[in-house]
Amino acid sequence: MKKTLTIVIASGFLAVGCHLPGYSAIQERAPTAPIAPSPLDRELVQVVRRTEQTEGVVERVCFGLSIMPESIKEKLRQRKIHFVITPTQAEIGNQEGGCSFQPKYRRIVVPETIRGKPIQLARLSIITLHEAGHAYDSIVKGSQNPVFQAAYFSEAGRVPKEMRQTFKHFLQEGNKGPVECFASLFARKYWRGPDALLDALEKHFPQSYRFVQELESTPGNAG
Numbered sequence: 001m002k003k004t005l006t007i008v009i010a011s012g013f014l015a016v017g018c019h020l021p022g023y024s025a026i027q028e029r030a031p032t033a034p035i036a037p038s039p040l041d042r043e044l045v046q047v048v049r050r051t052e053q054t055e056g057v058v059e060r061v062c063f064g065l066s067i068m069p070e071s072i073k074e075k076l077r078q079r080k081i082h083f084v085i086t087p088t089q090a091e092i093g094n095q096e097g098g099c100s101f102q103p104k105y106r107r108i109v110v111p112e113t114i115r116g117k118p119i120q121l122a123r124l125s126i127i128t129l130h131e132a133g134h135a136y137d138s139i140v141k142g143s144q145n146p147v148f149q150a151a152y153f154s155e156a157g158r159v160p161k162e163m164r165q166t167f168k169h170f171l172q173e174g175n176k177g178p179v180e181c182f183a184s185l186f187a188r189k190y191w192r193g194p195d196a197l198l199d200a201l202e203k204h205f206p207q208s209y210r211f212v213q214e215l216e217s218t219p220g221n222a223g
């Protein structure tokens, strides 16, 4: 398996270029062969400090990026939003926690370790897309669009009782529900491989999903 990591110093961080031509483990789960990470992908990913886990995390983040259209990544780049891979959230001055989009710092933080445990790699590409969905949402205000909100609240109200626990992240009170639902429907749009949660979300929020699908005309290569 040939891998090349290009590391350059950039604005106090290590910026990582990721050329991942044959990462078979995640390729198997993907519906189509991944495209090579673009120069834009390399610009969007920064590593605070390398550890034994960094390479695996970078691979999954870069795979998530590789199935997003360049037009969306360009929007992130223009707003100086980037992914920061760090050993822990605490190491960059945050409270301990998981992956998060932090609009104040224009960054999506991906910690390699969360509360003492290594981050789960299996869904990390999907989580990458979800967090990118939050960043994209902060630009286009999709979750606040009246058309999306009407679809979301109508469909959220019809989620059957037995699914409400599974969807509790997407059914949070106030603005959190639509914001989280938007981010995962964004992930679903580009992640066309099987995923139990995304499959169920698409099924129960079809109108909300249609809104997200129609937002950006350029399809993801995984569609």
Ligand SMILES: [Zn+2]
Pocket: 130, 134, 180, 183
């Ligand atoms: Zn989220």
